[in-house]
Amino acid sequence: MLKIEHLTKTYGNFKAVDDLSLHIQPGEIYGFIGHNGAGKTTTLKSVAGILTYDSGEIYINGISLAQKPVEAKQIMAYIPDNPDIYEFMSAVQYLNFVADIYGVSQADRIMRIKKYGDMFELTDKLAQNVNSYSHGMKQKLAVMGALIHAPKLILMDEPFVGLDPKAAFLLKETMREICNEGGAIFFSTHVLDVAEKLCDKVAIIKQGQLIKSGTMEEVKGDESLESVFLELEDANLMGAQV
DSSP, X not given: OEEEEEEEEEETTEEEEEEEEEEEOTTOEEEEEOOTXXXXXXXXXXXXXXXXXXXXXXXXXXXXXXXXXXXXXXXXXXXXXXXXXXXXXXXXXXXXHHHHHTTOOHHHHHHHHHHHHHHTTOGGGTTSBGGGOOHHHHHHHHHHHHHTTOOSXXXXXXXXXXXXXXXXXXXXXXXXXXXXXXXXXXXXXXXHHHHHHXXXXXXXXXXXXXXXXXXXXXXXXXXXXXXXXXXXHHHHHHHHHO
């Protein structure tokens, strides 16, 4: 569903992502973890087509992002860590705007707005302007906007930040449902216990480089994901000092 091959992205002399390769199959929830500044958001924005990159290839369901960007973007969605939404619109106007962009039929958009509006307890607030929403409500709206065209691949950058416990639980249930139907999810998080319970596979990135990836069992063995992550961080730090 998502193939990243030798992705490199630099800012001046700084390599934010350094020769990164990852393959995510249909049906997989793939966690992406690393400290602040490790390259997670840069990777996600590159896959989403928001950032250009220096070298490498990205394929969405076999479609080259570089060669057919519009076609690739039509089958994916991106939820940023900060939900920047047009605040002059009402929530329902925003959702219809997104649905128009992706060519979602009237029947499908009505059904999905109702489904996810009820799920996230926003149905009775959809007529309000986005500028009246709290951060958590904007995050829910961003999730609804990502789901409205039933994407095959969803990219999420810290999706649980700002969500209340019930909304976070429902989002996790929805993520698993999407993957059970053949979709795939690639998301970054600092909440390692959530990643450990939710993800089928996980990748750990450090200073733009992939340092470990695989199934949850392959990565953590008999330890907790948190322990493995901290051990790898310490090992790489010691290696850099030698």
